[in-house]
């Protein structure tokens with residue numbers, strides 16, 4: 338009983354931090370939504386562009402660049418990473434997944450070139466960071482906790498508003514149609530290479546921004562901070578889609594989808610906290626994320642194949658077999674021309 | 675209006691799968707011509723339309739639209755001159771987007787896409803009226819996703835989209851072949867009406883010889899990547915399906931090998 342209470346109190350104390358972290362990763366997840374859901378492009382650049390955004394922000398801020406400017410440059414650095422992947426894919430014909438892997442790998446070196454070493458610390462005591470985990474732990478003033486969660490929330494809301502506008506414009510609509518039907522889009526005069534380039538850049542820009550926020554929040558950037566980020570992003574997107582469909586049903590529109598992607602990220606971190614309180618070790622968190630994504634991606638497939646499986650057809654055929662054997666069909670099964 | 679000069683195209687050149695799909699296709703269409711195209715399986719009918727649309731570059735020859743050489747323009751650059759309806763109803767529309775959004779996309783064919791709002795209120799009213807003319811009740815479902823529509827509804831919508839911004843040339847590639855006979859007849863009728871009402875220049879591939887005779891003012895027959903028969907005006911009007919079969923045997927030395935075409939001989 339005591340143990341349960343203490344775990345509950347740990348959970349409660351960690352909740353504001355988990356929500357904030359979820360919102361910061363929500364920015365990344367919204368970026369993943371743009372490529373994975375809208376453009377139908379599985380973009381693995383994300384694992385590299387998160388750390389890139391983080392280290393760019395940290396290095397700039399520690400060198401005296403104002404925090405907002407540093408964050409804008411982190412966004413642009415992410416855009417540049419996305420641009421690389423997009424050019425490898427559209428101009429050089431490298432398959433999307435491989436193009437993302439190549440950029441991601443190169444970005445580990447770029448990170449080290451920028452920072453010289455794996456870890457890049459930044460202290461809230463020395464710099465006016467926009468967000469820090471220092472203010473969401475137990476023992477903080479309520480107002481500080483609200484301010485921290487609120488800051489992350491404002492970023493997410495502004496991004497959703499901007500994307501709602503952008504994807505409602507003529508250009509945004511041409512991106513949506515590119516993802517949905519490239520053949521039709523070309524027939525409608527849309528340069529699908531350019532729409533792909535813009536979307537991948539925008540997506541990774543958001544990931545870079547997420548990295549800049551995350552580095553400030555945790556007080557450092559690390560060359561490995563993006564390892565597996567795409568999986569967490571996908572988990573958020575998928576959890577968000579499932580929740581959104583259940584909760585909003587018919588009203589699950591574009592804004593809802595973006596909002597639920599961020600909510601999906603929060604749910605991910607809260608659930609992660611719960612399984613860790615139950616006993617999952619930190620070493621196994623990546624195993625956990627991979628499992629979540631694998632399960633959510635597999636469910637629709639299993640549901641579908643459960644309906645039309647050979648095993649079932651075989652079973653059905655046994656009862657049909659009990660009736661008089663039908664004449665064997667001729668080998669071709671259809672008439673000759 | 676449209677001129678094709680000695681078009682040649684080989685697929686997979688230099689491999690054992692090499693296929694010379696176009697072997698010198700030349701034709702000149704006048705403004706307002708409505709050409710029906712027939713021919714056996716693999717005769718190069720779709721390949722001809724794809725060459726015009728710029729799905730890939732041709733190996734040789736020239737494509738002129740309204741006197742302008744478009745041979746070097748890519749598919750999306752040519753799109754402003756061309757309206758298309760495909761055989762597969764899934765191909766011509768964006769399934770996850772609304773009916774009105776699909777129309778708005780098509781209304782901007784060939785225009786620069788800006789950061790203005792993608793669909794205006796005035797447009798919505800215009801689309802409402804336009805959809806009414808189809809008589810399919812789509813005007814009341816303008817915010818429905820196109821993926822929810824039947825094949826026939828999608829083809830009718832694609833037809834509207836292809837002609838919303840008047841194309842220099844309308845390309846229809848067996849666009850009723852995937853529909854049930856009743857719906858196919860309706861969509862074909864609609865195509866004819868739209869072509870007449872807008873004085874469009876059009877090319878229509880069909881496997882139905884009776885349709886090929888009935889519709890349009892000109893008929894061409896293709897075989898082995900060439901145009902083997904070209905007939906228009908009065909002469910075309912008096913053609914019969916048997917004439918066409920005979921012509922085919924004369925010109926190609928074989929019998930027509932289009933199974934679907936044979937099935938629909940009686941039309």
Ligand SMILES: Nc1ncnc2c1ncn2[C@@H]1O[C@H](COP(=O)(O)OP(=O)(O)O)[C@@H](O)[C@H]1O
Nearest residue numbers: 685686693695714715716717718719720721722
């Ligand atoms: N993209 C392609 N790649 C390879 N071969 C193709 C391609 N498109 C058409 N072909 C081949 O070119 C020939 C003509 O095809 P097509 O124009 O589609 O015939 P149809 O007259 O029946 O429409 C066929 O042998 C077909 O297999």
Ligand SMILES: [Mg+2]
Nearest residue numbers: 719720721848
């Ligand atoms: Mg064809």
